[in-house]
């Protein structure tokens with residue numbers, strides 16, 4: 416594979432716009448919802464629709480709302496008349512890969528200012544059903560995403576010897592984080608570990624409160640080149656590295672607990688950003704954790720901890736903002752607090768940018784200078800990651 | 810504003826989808842044998858791993874898997890979950906166990922039901938066997954196997970599940 420130290424042109428995030436995440440946005444259509452995020456991002460960037468050269472949009476499978484190719488009808492809501500527009504789809508990681516496509520549009524030097532948007536309006540259909548379709552060559556077991564991931568989590572617990580309350584701790588921590596973020600869907604400031612432990616078991620060992628909610632929402636960013644970012648009024652989030660990797664869902668000997676594609680993707684993005692010790696050099700991270708146990712699993716996959724040791728960081732409070740941990744994970748509340756699936760990856764990337772821009776209000780990590788955004792999707796087979804920094808690269 | 814209209818927040822627009830699956834050569838051979846009550850995997854000529862259900866190639870090596878390998882009804886639990894979540898119209902009543910099962914001689918697990926056992930007794934490494942439906946009900950489907958149930962055999966050591974014998 417070619418060395419990814421590519422970009423001729425520096426790019427930076429100069430505008431972020433999000434909607435409030437909630438169970439149902441009954442007051443807006445999909446078009447109204449994506450436009451709301453886009454308008455917020457343009458306002459934050461102090462730009463207008465006329466300033467945008469191209470639009471990159473992402474969402475998860477069309478089955479989630481039952482609208483086939485929604486991007487066709489969203490072209491007008493996103494001001495694309497006469498402009499290039501493209502849609503990205505990489506399952507749950509799509510928000511991250513959409514942001515990366517937008518970033519590389521700018522880094523290539525072809526476009527100066529790109530608007531990127533991701534969304535999901537889960538209330539319009541049933542994602543659980545959309546993920547449990549019959550396949551002719553395998554039995555129809557009606558288990559949804561949890562049915563796929565729970566056995567992998569069980570194997571992680573067996574291998575690492577982690578105590579059974581690690582997942583409970585992550586679920587509680589991310590909801591307390593989310594209660595400091597007014598846009599987060601779940602607002603549970605008083606949640607306790609006892610409450611999580613007593614919530615109904617869904618897919619053993621995953622309980623109801625250890626799984627993500629189902630949300631409506633959209634997230635947008637404006638990404639511009641170096642010259643324009645230098646002129647921005649607000650602090651830009653400089654993009655220090657971007658990487659994507661994929662692997663087949665199934666093959667003999669596949670490492671499902673600690674997937675190779677995730678390790679390779681992290682190594683690539685760290686190399687671009689000059690990171691040799693992620694725990695030391697990354698001030699905070701927004702990592703795709705839709706089920707509680709994926710925090711310790713990704714702490715290991717992304718090199719924040721040695722294999723088998725990730726759960727110890729969680730239990731020591733290293734990833735907790737309110738406990739003063741040195742590497743807060745998901746200060747926004749993460750996917751466990753808001754999950755408009757197609758947008759969830761972009762929210763991770765955008766929240767990482769907001770941290771280094773100092774725009775996070777009550778969930779701001781003090782002095783965050785370097786942050787990581789991460790997304791994964793499919794059968795944990797698509798990965799997208801970026802590193803952003805308040806400091807412009809040399 | 811007396812003119813204000815009530816917001817329309819949902820209009821039902823059902824979609825019905827019938828999908829005609831073209832199985833292709835490899836899956837056709839697998840499904841045809843399944844209809845005869847046999848589990849037949851395919852071996853990768855490069856890495857020697859045996860796939861079931863076979864898709865005609867090894868996703869790791871990117872080469873066709875031509876040689877067919879008939880498997881027995883025995884398998885080992887690689888991992889599992891107990892499903893409690895109620896899904897509308899699900900014919901299987903929760904709580905039920907679904908497991909990643911590694912058929913003896915295969916190196917890629919598949920998902921299936923485990924039954925005839927106390928859910929609390931299911932464990933990684935447990936030996937199980939396929940219970941087939943009555944022969945007249947067999948079609949081109951993995952549902953020909955009703956479920957897997959425990960075998961009276963010692964557990965398989967975990968680091969041997971799905972591994973090549975001499976690897």
Ligand SMILES: [Zn+2]
Pocket residue numbers: 853854855856857858867868869870871
């Ligand atoms: Zn092979």
